[in-house]
Amino acid sequence: MTRNNDNEGLSFTSSRIKKIGILTSGGDAPGMNAAIRAATRSTIAAGREAVGILRGYQGMIDGEFLPLQSSDVSGILQLGGTMLKTARCKAFRTPEGRRKAGEQLKAAAIDAVIVIGGDGSFTGAWVMSQECDIPFVGIPATIDNDMYGTDYTIGYETALNSVVCAVDKIKDTARSHGRIFFIEVMGHEAGLLALNGGIACGAEVILIPESKAQHDELQKFLEKGYRDKESSGIVMVAEGDEAGGALHIAEQAQRDHPDLDVRISILGHIQRGGSPVARDRINATRMGIAAVDALLNDQKSIMIGLDNDRIVHVTFNKAVKMNHSIDTGLLEVHNLLNGM
Ligand SMILES: Nc1ncnc2c1ncn2[C@@H]1O[C@H](COP(=O)(O)OP(=O)(O)O)[C@@H](O)[C@H]1O
Numbered sequence: 001m002t003r004n005n006d007n008e009g010l011s012f013t014s015s016r017i018k019k020i021g022i023l024t025s026g027g028d029a030p031g032m033n034a035a036i037r038a039a040t041r042s043t044i045a046a047g048r049e050a051v052g053i054l055r056g057y058q059g060m061i062d063g064e065f066l067p068l069q070s071s072d073v074s075g076i077l078q079l080g081g082t083m084l085k086t087a088r089c090k091a092f093r094t095p096e097g098r099r100k101a102g103e104q105l106k107a108a109a110i111d112a113v114i115v116i117g118g119d120g121s122f123t124g125a126w127v128m129s130q131e132c133d134i135p136f137v138g139i140p141a142t143i144d145n146d147m148y149g150t151d152y153t154i155g156y157e158t159a160l161n162s163v164v165c166a167v168d169k170i171k172d173t174a175r176s177h178g179r180i181f182f183i184e185v186m187g188h189e190a191g192l193l194a195l196n197g198g199i200a201c202g203a204e205v206i207l208i209p210e211s212k213a214q215h216d217e218l219q220k221f222l223e224k225g226y227r228d229k230e231s232s233g234i235v236m237v238a239e240g241d242e243a244g245g246a247l248h249i250a251e252q253a254q255r256d257h258p259d260l261d262v263r264i265s266i267l268g269h270i271q272r273g274g275s276p277v278a279r280d281r282i283n284a285t286r287m288g289i290a291a292v293d294a295l296l297n298d299q300k301s302i303m304i305g306l307d308n309d310r311i312v313h314v315t316f317n318k319a320v321k322m323n324h325s326i327d328t329g330l331l332e333v334h335n336l337l338n339g340m
């Protein structure tokens, strides 16, 4: 991991890059638009051309390119989703698909690409960069916050706040009825949203794919803690939990404890939408500028990251190959406050 220039901004000298393509890929995340805006405007400020590539790698293969002027990215800073659209593109996983994509970039004279996405998108960029001479730089954007080498990914803060708002509301009705709610949050292989959402909402149990021990805590909670029918409780379940998601776990709990009043709530895609919170807008803006700065300093195959709130460069190789680990201290915080 290397640190970028201490003064954030554009510090390039004489790069030959003239036209930069910008795309969003994988699951959308609130703040992607802020990154598009920053990358577009800093490219133009550097005297280069900015081009949007629509629908992620699918648009690269199909040659769906949109020249971007500064005014094209006006009024998008506060919008969720992505103005460039996104996709999960099977064809890009094949050498043939990537060859076609490379030909389209050459034909449009796009000589560098900024990829705003998650681990899958960076894996694709890394594979393609080994097959052709076009430099790629990544900006991490996923509500899962599961990238190695960065403390933060765009969209996570907004999604976490959406989870907290939803669970607070569910708690009102859980308390009124004396019910136990199993609430499923997103994160197919990542438990950070469930863990921090659970801590922020005072959940009684948090089940995440990174810690099997929490299933014992669920059994203790169901057996000891909730004999009293007046009591309510929240069990947060990360969708990727290996026991099978909230539905499966709740059904099992109900079978084992027929006296409990159990309900299930799957928060779903509501967690991915909405206007980005201030932190996501600010960091997306910083990362958008840092990505252009990196390309114009002849960097390639790196992801822009944040380490203790400082911009860093992380090689794609590391970012996609290493696992993002969960801070077990956070689980201890949760267990301590729940008397486990
Ligand atoms: N091993 C791979 N080789 C080539 N392209 C890939 C690879 N993994 C992912 N991609 C591309 O990146 C896209 C986004 O990846 P995905 O995992 O869906 O989302 P995210 O980038 O948010 O993790 C995929 O649809 C595919 O086009």
Ligand SMILES: O=P(O)(O)OC[C@H]1O[C@](O)(COP(=O)(O)O)[C@@H](O)[C@@H]1O
Binding pocket: 026, 027, 028, 088, 118, 119, 120, 141, 142, 143, 144, 186, 187, 188, 189, 239, 272
């Ligand atoms: O919207 P889809 O394609 O069903 O994907 C759902 C998945 O996307 C996410 O919201 C984000 O994942 P990625 O950032 O890796 O795309 C996961 O939390 C969730 O499991």
Ligand SMILES: [Mg+2]
Binding pocket: 026, 118, 119, 120, 142
């Ligand atoms: Mg991913």
